[in-house]
Amino acid sequence: MVPPPERLRQSCVGDGPKAVALRVRFPSACARALLEALAAGPLAPDASLALRELADPFVLAEAGRVLLPGAREGELLALWRVDLPMPAALSDWSARGPAARRALAAALRGRRDASCLPVLADLLVADEPEVRRLAGEALQQALGERVPYDAEGPESERRRAAERLRSLHNRAP
Numbered sequence: 478m479v480p481p482p483e484r485l486r487q488s489c490v491g492d493g494p495k496a497v498a499l500r501v502r503f504p505s506a507c508a509r510a511l512l513e514a515l516a517a518g519p520l521a522p523d524a525s526l527a528l529r530e531l532a533d534p535f536v537l538a539e540a541g542r543v544l545l546p547g548a549r550e551g552e553l554l555a556l557w558r559v560d561l562p563m564p565a566a567l568s569d570w571s572a573r574g575p576a577a578r579r580a581l582a583a584a585l586r587g588r589r590d591a592s593c594l595p596v597l598a599d600l601l602v603a604d605e606p607e608v609r610r611l612a613g614e615a616l617q618q619a620l621g622e623r624v625p626y627d628a629e630g631p632e633s634e635r636r637r638a639a640e641r642l643r644s645l646h647n648r649a650p
Contacts, residue, residue: 482509482510482513485499485503485507485510486511486513486514489507489511489527490521490524490527491523500530507527508528508531508532511524511527511528512528512536512539512543515540515543519549519552525555528556529558532556532561534564536556537557537561537566538566540552540553540556540566541566541567544566551580554581561590562591563592563596568596570596571596571599571600571603575604578600578605579605581596582603585597585611585612585615586614587615587619588615588619593619594619594642597612597615597616597619601628602635602639606628606629613627613628616642624641624642624645
């Protein structure tokens with residue numbers, strides 16, 4: 478039997494055998510209990526790690542609903558593992574302020590999922606040099622030299638690189 482949500486939330490956190498077994502056997506119930514705690518306030522680091530482990534596109538969508546918009550929206554980045562597609566809640570961050578664009582560009586490093594490429598293309602032409610530099614690093618890690626890019630280059634070259642990236646994303650398999 479699954480323990481009540483409050484007890485489950487406490488029991489499924491950590492590296493102990495019981496916590497690991499609960500997360501493996503009851504991932505949805507554990508995620509639901511941790512998301513309820515997330516809605517109430519920031520999670521402790523070990524609870525955040527447990528939720529990150531349980532994160533899938535559905536859990537991230539629910540976390541996005543709980544956290545966005547608001548002052549805690551950065552917590553969603555901490556839950557987004559590199560093996561998951563971009564959460565819909567983050568897709569508009571490239572149109573937000575410089576701090577959000579910088580955080581998103583940094584979070585895109587190491588991600589190769591096609592869902593990240595349109596947002597990465599937007600960040601390649603951002604006004605802020607730091608955002609462009611971080612986006613360039615993410616592009617290099619994702620595609621290597623397939624799309625040449627210079628963050629300090631002329632705007633027309635940056636726009637061409639963004640269009641090349643978008644065309645790669647839109648290509649039929």
